[in-house]
Amino acid sequence: MSIGYAALLRGINVGGHKKVPMAELREVLEGLGHADVATYLQSGNAVFTSDSTDQQALAEALERAVEKRFGFAVGCLVRDHAYLRAVAEDCPFPAAELEGRQLHATYLSEPVDAGRFASVDAQAYLPEEFRLGERVMYLYTPNGLGRSKLAEALGRPALYKGVMATTRNWNTVVKLVELTRD
Template identity: 70%
Template sequence: MTTTYALLLRGINVSGHRKLPMAELRELLEGLGHRDVRTYLQSGNAVFTTDGPGSESALATAVEQAIEERFGFACDCLVRDHGYLAAVEQACPFPADELEGKQLHAVYYSEQVTADRFAAVDAEALAPEAFALGDRVMYLHTPDGLGRSKLAETVMRPSLNKGVVATARNWNTVRKLVEMTAAG
């Protein structure tokens, strides 16, 4: 069975730290036996096709180990297939077609998170910003963008994300990864 996956790397190529050139990431993925490897932007998005059964977590672990061996730093990774990515896009509770890509984000998690984790967040005080939870994802509506978002700053605190990997993508990237994994 052949499956196309998106690889989401957390915290690379940010402010000159943890540099991982996309050409070298493509080589690394090909060296792990993956095919049709493509990258999107410099912020750690890749798409690849692989054969045989493989869990998303096992694929992510293999990439994390290879990155640490080759580049000398740890990098959290998430791997998601096309079906999951398309379902996240379809389940968005916010009017995605009416918003700019910078106003809507998906925070992907390594496992399901519950509302209890975010019970201390005073959502009303942060309005008009809003969030909603889905299947291993949080949807963030940030009308002024993520960089100025008090909500994003709050929900991305390490104390609220303890024990899980969380990585955010703007809605343009969400859509592009759905498109790229469909083409695989």
């Protein structure tokens, strides 16, 4: 039975760096034997179906294929529809009342504990807030991510040592749930 997945590529097509045309990304995914391949936006979101249940193996195969095709390494997370739906449903912020640019999900390669972010004084950034979920960080930025001081503080690489992280706005979070339905 085929499972619907989203592939979340980190840091492509940003500021002219690590260019990955979406048509070529679709070819890479099809070349790996995946079906129902589609891309969403230009920021490294692809959906596909596969009979495999090993999300880590799917991500690693895609990372190798992207590096072979484009000549640079790109971190990739692969998440199934059930996980993506749970992220949307478990959001601790009132998503339905917010604009997509005000709410973000940072998908994480593995679970992290709150202690990892203890150096970030959350009170100092209010009304901006973040909360941790299952391999995800929810980030509420009322004025958008680009103006967020909290996002800047949370973006320090030292906080993610050993963990791959990639962020999507809430509109993309919701769309990926829709696109990965079985």
